[in-house]
Each structure stands twice: as C-alpha cells, then as structure tokens.
Amino acid sequence: MSWLDETMVGFDTETTGVSTDHDRIVTAAVITRTGSDVSTRTWLIDPGVEIPARATEVHGITTAHAREHGVAPAEALEEIAEILASALSAGFPVVAFNAQFDLSLLESELARHGLVSLAARIPGGQVSPVVDPLVLDRHLDRYRRGKRKLIDLCTLYAVPVVADDLHAADADVLATLELVHALAAAFPAMGTSELADLHSQQIEAHRAWATHFAAFLKSKGTVDDLPRPEWPVAAPARAEASAEGADALF
Structure with a gap:
C-alpha cells in the first residue's frame, strides 16, 4: 500500500507578511x-x-478582528506544534505548499513565545517526513515555464478549487492535499517511493533550485531576499523570505 492511501496531515498559515523571521501567524x-x-x-x-x-487584502483578517476574536499566540502555537509533532513522530507526512515558509515561520513563532521547537518535539529532532507539492512540481517538471502558485498548479493538474476560497488556510490545505494525489497520478514514482526517500529527494531538489535561483538573482544585481537552501525548515537569517516564497504566497 502506498503512503498516499495512509494518513496525511495538511498544514497552512496566513500571516502578517512574508518574513519567516519577523512576521506572525x-x-x-x-x-x-x-x-x-x-x-x-x-x-x-x-x-x-x-x-x-496588504496582508489583509490577501486573507481578509483585519487587526481589529484578530484582536477581538483571536486567541493568544502561545496557546494556538502549542496546539499546532503538538498536532504536527505527533503526526511526524508517528511517521505520517505533513503536507504543505511551500512548506519551508510555513514550517520556518512556525519555528520562529515558537521561539518568540518561549515554546519548545517543533524539531525538539520529534524523536531524532528532524522535521520529517514532509511532502511539498511546490518543491516536487519544480523538480519533476523543472523546465515548464509559467508561474507555480497554488492556483496555477491546481489548474495545471485539474484540481477543482474555487479561486476566491484560496488564501483561507483551510481551503489551501484541502487543495494541497488534492494536489499531492494529482501530482502522484502524473508522476507515479512519487507514490511508490518510501516517504523517507521522498523527503530526502525534496531536500536535494530544493537545495539545487535555491542555489541556482540565487545565482541567477545575483547575476541580475539582487543581493537581498535570496532563497534559502535549507528545507523544510530554513535557519533564521536577517534576510526576508525569498522572492519565490513571497510570490507563492501573494
């Protein structure tokens, strides 16, 4: 039986911005x-x-609404981290589109509020296995031109979504879970791979893409906001989220 037929745990956030070091969930x-x-x-x-x-334009949440109806960050972050850690510890994949952004931001938020990191909650300290359709599509169909936002890939792989619903975290997660199956139908080796092997392939695929894209940006004179090669969690840095990360979000 393929891991595609087993439990998957989808995760997504909407945020105050695109910096995994400084912005908030x-x-x-x-x-x-x-x-x-x-x-x-x-x-x-x-x-x-x-x-x-600009963030409110994306997800519709205003400061006033969040202050009136939102819970304290530490309470929510602890619950989120525990759910994800339990899944990963059991060997169930966490599925996230542009996972480096959401998981890196989560780790930054946990540190900001004095909570145990996601990595430290998992035996062995590795945030694994993670499945990221953005990384996989970029790797498996690397020469295809065009944008690779969630809505673009859902259109390409015939995943039915209501465009206006995207940028709500739950709608994004449901679309991403469907996208994983659509990708696996297009690239059957995904489903036959062991999760540990697939995770390792994504680490290398993202590193190769980030290194190449950063070199391209530098050749054009860009020295800030370069993509970070670590995946699925980027080490904290002064740089803002990568241009690709921002494009995937907005």
Whole structure:
C-alpha cells in the first residue's frame, strides 16, 4: 500500500507578511485525512502586532478582528506544534505548499513565545517526513515555464478549487492535499517511493533550485531576499523570505 492511501496531515498559515523571521501567524489550519475521513482544526490568532493592509487584502483578517476574536499566540502555537509533532513522530507526512515558509515561520513563532521547537518535539529532532507539492512540481517538471502558485498548479493538474476560497488556510490545505494525489497520478514514482526517500529527494531538489535561483538573482544585481537552501525548515537569517516564497504566497 502506498503512503498516499495512509494518513496525511495538511498544514497552512496566513500571516502578517512574508518574513519567516519577523512576521506572525494570523490564521492556521491543520487537516488530517485518512481515506475519506477528514478532521479539521483551525485557529484565528491575535498576532500582537498590526496586520498590514496588504496582508489583509490577501486573507481578509483585519487587526481589529484578530484582536477581538483571536486567541493568544502561545496557546494556538502549542496546539499546532503538538498536532504536527505527533503526526511526524508517528511517521505520517505533513503536507504543505511551500512548506519551508510555513514550517520556518512556525519555528520562529515558537521561539518568540518561549515554546519548545517543533524539531525538539520529534524523536531524532528532524522535521520529517514532509511532502511539498511546490518543491516536487519544480523538480519533476523543472523546465515548464509559467508561474507555480497554488492556483496555477491546481489548474495545471485539474484540481477543482474555487479561486476566491484560496488564501483561507483551510481551503489551501484541502487543495494541497488534492494536489499531492494529482501530482502522484502524473508522476507515479512519487507514490511508490518510501516517504523517507521522498523527503530526502525534496531536500536535494530544493537545495539545487535555491542555489541556482540565487545565482541567477545575483547575476541580475539582487543581493537581498535570496532563497534559502535549507528545507523544510530554513535557519533564521536577517534576510526576508525569498522572492519565490513571497510570490507563492501573494
């Protein structure tokens, strides 16, 4: 039986911006799916800072709404980290589109609030296995031109979505879970790979892409906001999220 037929745990956040070091989580969703059984947890968080207008345009959450209805960050972050750590410790993959952004931001938020890191909650300290359709599509169809946002890949792989629903964390997670199956149908080796091997392939695929893309950006005179080669969690840095990360979000 393929891992595609087993439990998968989808994860997504909506945020105050695109810096994994400095921005905050505003909403988050974790959806656990085993076959046709689906359970959903969502959080609305008061990030403790102003939510910029540009971010509100994306996800619809204003500072006033978050302050009135959101929970304290530490409470939500602890719950999110425990759910993800339990899944990873059991060998169930965490599925996230542009996983480096969401997982790196989660780790930064946990540190900011004095909570145990996600990595430290998992035996062996490795955030694994993770499945990221953005990394996989970029690797498996590397020469295809065009954008690779979530809506673009859903269109390409015939995953039905309502475009207006995307940028709500739970809608993004459901679309991403469907996208994993669509990708595996297009590239059957995905489903026959062991999760540990697939995770390792994504580490190398992302590193190769980030190194190449950073070199390209430098050749054009860009020295800031370069993509980080670590995956699925990037080490903290002064640089903002990569240009590709920002494009995938906005």
